[in-house]
Amino acid sequence: MSGIAFTDVTRAFERKGGAFQALEPVTLHVPDGEFVAIVGPSGCGKTTLLRLAAGLDHPTTGSVMVGGRAVTGPGPDRAVVFQQFALLPWKTVRQNIGFGLKCRGMSDAEARPLVERYLATMRLEGHGDSYPHQLSGGMQQRVAIARSFILEPEVLLMDEPFGALDAQTRIEMQEELIRLTAGQRRTVLFITHSVEEATYLADRVVVMAGRPGSVREIVDVASLRKAERWAERPVEEVMELDSFIRIRTRLWRLLRSAGAHRDDAATHTLPIAS
Amino acid sequence: MAAASPLHRSLLGAPVIGGAAVVGFLIAWWVSAKSFDPMRIPQPGDVWDAAVQLATTGYAGGTLAQHTLQSIMLAFMGFAVAAGTALPIGLAMGMSRSAEAVFGPIVAFIRPIPPLAWIPLAIIWFGLGDGAKIFVIWFTAFVPTLINTFTGVRTVDPTIIAAARVHGAGPRRMLLDVILPGAAPLIFSGLRVSLQASWMALVAAELIGAFFGLGRVLMTAAQDIFPGMIVVAMAAVAVCGATMTWLLGVVERRCLPWLKVTP
Structure with a gap:
């Protein structure tokens, strides 16, 4: 089975006074080329799921497969974009984008044309020799996305990648991501707090419930997106569509009834709608 | 009170105040040297003569x-030996729990021993030659660099380490591109403390026994009751220590270019 396959995955953490169950058995399949967003309250285990797929963590029971192979650690078939960008502060934008290529043993001369291409794709021309702290948050996250995309991974894992950005930058980045994934079809697992973001970006939205984390429901968006050509329209226009609002509202209800921590969900999703 | 005008503020800038303080200090020195026993407080002229001699x-x-x-x-060699041993051990302790278990107790034992307490042992083992000084400096300058290297490695942002791992960094790249630069600011502040400690230990060791060196000058001048020479030697120690610390700062800025660039 290609894509990402979680089968009966649980994860328990050792805590003082016993184990803490972060995930109860979760089974979830993200087929090849599909964009799946996971929404859910803080502590529902969505980041744990992503770390398991990345190979940064191991399940207590169950199996995690990517591209038909069991995940035993980080691998070149997967790349991760983090909320806090996680760029190397001591490397320039060029060096950060080319970091993974260098790790694969590619020489600077070989990597150069690829790095230049991604500088252009991510609209970072003129910033190649800057250090990350000299860039805005949005630009830093574009560097991080370029660092992942340049490796052409089968699977892209994104952990609230736009969560640290202001509302306007966030919308720009969402459009950018649509443009990028339209150009190069990729399997994407996208964690977010924002119901709007999930609805706009994903083919399917997985709603998780918390403590212990479990899949509550999976909502299909792909057919609507195709029929109404969301990808070709600006975000604000899509967000006004009745179909968009219906799905968003449905996701909201699901989150609430999932026993989601209401305050948490509210603070993280409303700014986008305003 | 009204705020000082821009002109006032620039006139009273740090260099002016600093210069005035130095001049004031020299005057106070000269006046006090005039009014006390010249065998105890040397006059500026005595110090100059001693320097020329x-x-x-x-x-x-x-x-x-x-x-x-x-x-x-000697200070440089002692410092180099201390840094050259503290850095790899600190890195190992930071990156591996078992290395920490091995070296942790040893460091905890050595740490509270005052540097000067090593001198008698150094003299028995190495006599009054260079080896004894390097030994004393080693044990004095070792700990600050070690502790800071260890702490520096442990405080590298775990998300950055995770990001490097998922983008394919093996142990070598992780050490060279992530751990070392991430720990570098703390390592350098440890090296600075170690360097100052090297001078302190060296002069102390030379005071107790040496054939050559600024500490030897200090000790001989004390025996000869030659206060002018004492001041000259102290000034020489101060200039050497400050120069080496300044040079380390130059190296640091060279090694950490990303820290000085601002938006």
Whole structure:
């Protein structure tokens, strides 16, 4: 089975006074080329799921497969974009984008044309020799996305990648991501707090419930997106569509009834709608 | 009170205040030297004469250049040995729990021993030669660099480490591109403390027993009751220590270019 396959995955953490169950058995399949967003309250285990797929963590029971192979650690078939960008502060934008290529043993001369291409794709021309702290948050996250995309991974894992950005930058980045994934079809697992973001970006939205984390429901968006050509329209226009609002509202209800921590969900999703 | 005008503020800038303080200090020195026993407080002129004597004919077995060179060489060698051992051990302790388990107790034992308490052992083992000084400096300068390297490695942002891992960094790239640069600011502040400690330990060791060096000049001048020479030697120690610390700062800025660039 290609894509990402979680089968009966649980994860328990050792805590003082016993184990803490972060995930109860979760089974979830993200087929090849599909964009799946996971929404859910803080502590529902969505980041744990992503770390398991990345190979940064191991399940207590169950199996995690990517591209038909069991995940035993980080691998070149997967790349991760983090909320806090996680760029190397001591490397320039060029060096950060080319970091993974260098790790694969590619020489600077070989990597150069690829790095230049991604500088252009991510609209970072003129910033190649800057250090990350000299860039805005949005630009830093574009560097991080370029660092992942340049490796052409089968699977892209994104952990609230736009969560640290202001509302306007966030919308720009969402459009950018649509443009990028339209150009190069990729399997994407996208964690977010924002119901709007999930609805706009994903083919399917997985709603998780918390403590212990479990899949509550999976909502299909792909057919609507195709029929109404969301990808070709600006975000604000899509967000006004009745179909968009219906799905968003449905996701909201699901989150609430999932026993989601209401305050948490509210603070993280409303700014986008305003 | 009204705020000082821009002109006022620039006139009263730090260099002006600093210069005025130095002049005031020299005047106070001269006045107090006049009014007290000249055998206890040397006059500025005595210090100048002593400096000229040390620089030209020499004192305590050598000229200023010979003594200074000897001290600088020993301080640098001791510092290099200390940094060269503390860095790899600190890195190992930071990256591996088992290395921490091995070296942790040893460091905890060595740490509270005052540097000067090593001198008697150093003299028994190495005599009054260079080996004893390097030994004392080693044990004095070792701990600050070790502790800071260890702490620096442990405080590298775990998300950055995770990001490097998922983008394919193996152990070598992780060490060179992530751990070392991430720990570098703390490592350098440890090296700075170690360097100052090197000078402190060196002069102390030379005071107790040496054939050459600025500490030897100090000790001989004390026995000869020659306060002018004492001041000259102290000034030479201060200049050497400050110069080496400044040079380390130059190296640091060279090694950490990303820290000085601002938006």
